[in-house]
Amino acid sequence: MNTEQFELPRSREANERLHTLIPGGAHTYAKGDDQYPEHLAPVISHGRGAHVWDVDGNRYIEYGSGLRSVSLGHAHPRVVEAARRELDRGSNFVRPSVLEVEAAERFLATVPTAEMVKFAKNGSDATTAAVRLARAVTGRARVALCADHPFFSVDDWFIGTTPMAAGIPPTDLTLKFPYGDLKATEELLARHGDDIACLILEPATQTEPPQGYLAGLRELADRHGCVLIFDEMITGFRWSEAGAQGLYGVVPDLSTFGKALGNGFAVSALAGRRDLMERGGLRHSDDRVFLLSTTHGAETHSLAAAMAVQATYTEEGITAQLHALGERLAAGVRAAAAATGVGDHVVVRGRPSNLVFATLDENGQPSQEYRTLFLHRLLAGGVLAPSFVVSSALTEEDIDRTVEAVSEACAVYRKALDAGDPTAWLAGRPVKPVFRRRA
Template structure:
């Protein structure tokens, strides 16, 4: 998949790493940037203390930090990179287009080409509008549904994340500064629990403008009939059905999860892997809805999506190169093969190490996560941090096992070796009933939490 000719594949050095330069830069970042990172999921509090590398460069499946440490990287751009870092066709397409200007006062021919590419890829949509991030796209979908129905209610699945905007973040513990009234008309239901959906419609049906969910998650496929029943309920109540395809798009299928499960939403939102790491997102859907933000309507117009950098040429060129790559090869099959081998290898080693009930790799092979439980079998941040600490020491970086099509058999070998070493330490912690004496520093903490504690900056920083 990835041209690695100028980047020889090597095995990262194992043993305790030196993060001196990374820690110096991280300390300075905390002085300049709230949270020390521009994305909360990338924060130092999401990694073992004093072991959060500052990345200098990457190639394929590898990331190299400012201290010279090389890692097999997972999570890989918060799932945004499916073809590998520095993927040559994407780099070439972007390099070519930026020499001719990237932002103009009128639409470019590239916008026309990218829209055609998208709508051929997602034939269940009639129109598309590009944006820069997924939050803008999902909030635009909510706004559009409210305008089309004249209702305010939003049915939001209890899935981890939909938007940084008030209507969603106001539901999280990190809701300071958000009026409670913003989330009053947002109602929750549970994935694969049709009774919770029916109860929501029974209680709020006349007020429901839309229902938003991921059609599948990394750890859960839709149960038979769930999406079909949800579609039928939305039709019966005149409610707009929105699929969030941020993760499923280009990992489940380049045509979206909707193509796999045969249930067509009214609107869908896209992002992450669309540009192999370049910033691009999209809102797509039925013409009668989308045109409310256009010029072919007599209705009161919706301010749908309108951003200075939404159609800049570099990201559109990256998107087109991604589409072309998926048309001529099969990145999803490559990720599925690798992820299956990794999942099976991790789980076999966990059983062999006597920690099979405590550590496991689960989920769709192209979007694997790992679970970590304490001596009582309860999910544990402390044990998770210990596992990550040992993986990092052995050349594997990531909050998950989400792979790309650039991950190789060598990467698999390195990762499984790192897992073996980590499991030995993990078992010692289980036998002791604690990570004390094994974990260096404080455990990681949820990214969305009400206070900086338990990872508030130490006074020395």
């Protein structure tokens, strides 16, 4: 593609139609066209493996597929076939399908630190159910969430803490603690411990947890009688088949999974200790907890897809493949950035299976303008990369071609840094953060 003449007229028209009919132009804010250079947000026609095609006919090597959910690549044959078999047998019934117990058995064999599991359709339902359960079993109202993690739920207990809190009544029931700082968390619990129902966090993010940190949180939760919840939407499968809890050996009371679990199919899971999970069931004498009750939570084709995903991960060593691909990509991007003189400005971060990149200005500060420049050049080079999160469908050739596109983008980045102003290389407004008060 010619970078200077790179245009997406059909995608631009499709985006206009999307905004006319759908608030925000997408069903997930992170997929909005405001996250891309102006008029250069591709609208996807189809995908296969690690490649997607837009409605303008361009093919891209894709990263961060489905917001990290499609970790095996699009239309993975084993997953698609498993779902297809169930579609011919009916997808939803008035009573549980036998597939529900098979899927639960498979999940609990994959994540042996959990004793019971309940499936749903999205991560927000699972995390909110975990919070509700924690409140019920402790009799406490406050929730303490990790301030350094970007997203937990669409529900009020979390969204009310973001700049997009319009429509949510004021509340002081959600508190925050910093990741990696046991002392600060201990101080928070010392002040509010009798009122805090749970600590909820992603067990790992762009940095490894400090030595002893997760075990320290486990001890604090036990000492103060609150529930420890691991949000494993991202770490599940990408860290290990059993998530971060399986890798680091610290067992939470409750945990939530999604994203990679379905390879694009809608399925999530709430899992945890039997004595807690049973409070959402029928075999106890306490007040009942309306835990999760979803018409489509156990659709057979999605559960079959999840089972196929888990089998593929364990049989083919997918997590190790993701790490190897990510390591190759990170090394290539860092080398390309260093060779063009922007090694301190285009920065790759995170675990190899979950890479992101930062775009820093001449003062080393995060810059939406430089991110826009970088994304534009990647798109023109045939790479769709809001992050550098890999799928196992990528080949070494895909990685090497990506590094070429990054090198070309970094050369322009260097010119913008030398000029001290990236705006001359922008085609329109800069990309915007998802959480902001005004559109």
